[in-house]
Amino acid sequence: MENLIIEETKYTPRIVLDANEGIIELKGKSYPENTFEFYKPMMEWLEEYFDGNAPEKIVVNIEIIYFNSSSSKLFFDFFDLLDEAKDEHQIEINWIYDEENDSAEEAGEDFIEDFEDLTINLVSK
């Protein structure tokens, strides 16, 4: 499967989906005009990936400085998708935030509460 790379803009994160390495990365800010449209290629890629030959071990690195509420909804769907794939894959999620960025930390904690069965590490830097 081809890798998917979407470059960062002022209001959308850099997205790297590395099929062979099993690495999923999102880094930047997230407040697109149409969130669901923006993330559609990523979500479709992931669905196809987990239906096909995704490796056993998957690492997800998310470092989002701030995001709007529709992105929050989208990330919920994204975690939901990972939650469905977790029985067949060993998925490790790193929620990365600046140590001074309390709202990003809190957002990570919220996802941990909502997805108890996923391995989500809070990583401050």
Next chain:
Amino acid sequence: MNIEKLESILEEDGIVFLTYGGFLTQELIAGMTDALEKESQNAELSMKLANNIFIIFIELSQNMMNYSKTKQEHEDKFDPKGLIMVGKNSEGHYYVMSRNIVDSEDKNKIEPKLQKIKESDIAEIKRLYKEARRSGKDTHHKGGGIGFYEIAKKSSMIEYSFTPINEKKFYFMFRAVL
């Protein structure tokens, strides 16, 4: 637009970071967010406070942008202009204020939600937020939705008013104080 009122706001409140009235686009919102980032750096705000300002600003301005987009599809004479302001009041608290025109039908959707938020403590607001996020309903397209919960989580106080223009239209003023 009442210029005198606006001037009195500007005079009473020490610092104004940003004020804009007019048609909102995504590029404009991103540009203003950039400007807010620079202002926050100059004012040496903590990252927590700065990010909360950006989040509330983005939420309110995208709300107005999306609202006017849906309205314009259905109404020829809809006035899409919004007013948004970020500043620091005389007590030293930062605030984000917005004002736009909504019709009575949307007022009836927004008002109970805001009333409920005003009556709720932070734990309840968090619960409402998570419930709305989980259900998949109540996204941006439907009258503010989950966004107001997000704003309430990041504010110490919210206030709002609906001022009638005619039987069908209202000025919707919203202010979040951090």
